[in-house]
Amino acid sequence: xxxxxxxxxxxxxxxxxxxxxxxxxxxxxxxxxxxxxxxxxxxxxxxxxxxxxxxxxxxxxxxxxxxxxxxxxxxxxxxxxxxxxxxxxxxxx
Numbered sequence: 001x002x003x004x005x006x007x008x009x010x011x012x013x014x015x016x017x018x019x020x021x022x023x024x025x026x027x028x029x030x031x032x033x034x035x036x037x038x039x040x041x042x043x044x045x046x047x048x049x050x051x052x053x054x055x056x057x058x059x060x061x062x063x064x065x066x067x068x069x070x071x072x073x074x075x076x077x078x079x080x081x082x083x084x085x086x087x088x089x090x091x092x093x
Contacts, residue, residue, distance in 0.1 A: 016040040018056075023049055025056045025068050033073050034064035048092045055079070057092050 016038050018025040025047075031038040037060060048057040055069040057076060065076035074082070076092075083090040 016043065018047075020047070023047060023056050024054050028068065028071065030058060030068070031073075032058075032060040032062060032064050033066050033075060035060060035062040037062065050091055053083075053088060053090075055090075 016030045018028050018030055020026060029038060030043065032042065035042075042061050044059040044061065049055075050057075053069070055067050057065060057067045059065050067074050067076055067079040069079065080090055080093055
């Protein structure tokens with residue numbers, strides 16, 4: 001029996017699945033809203049987690065920064081505006 005590691009599995013499945021158990025996005029398939037990439041090496045290491053509101057910010061190598069909040073993908077600039085409109089201080093401006 002051959003076993004695939006996570007990188008091999010991502011290549012076959014065609015996507016990046018968050019595996020960090022400390023993030024609320026664990027188990028979700030992450031995909032860039034700008035370029036559509038979903039390969040693990042397309043994203044910079046070190047997602048930014050704001051535990052006060054439960055959002056996770058990702059940065060794609062194409063330059064797109066986006067936030068996953070309650071399983072919704074929102075461009076970073078739109079999320080910052082949304083937080084400002086709601087009176088929420090987003091720490092990763």
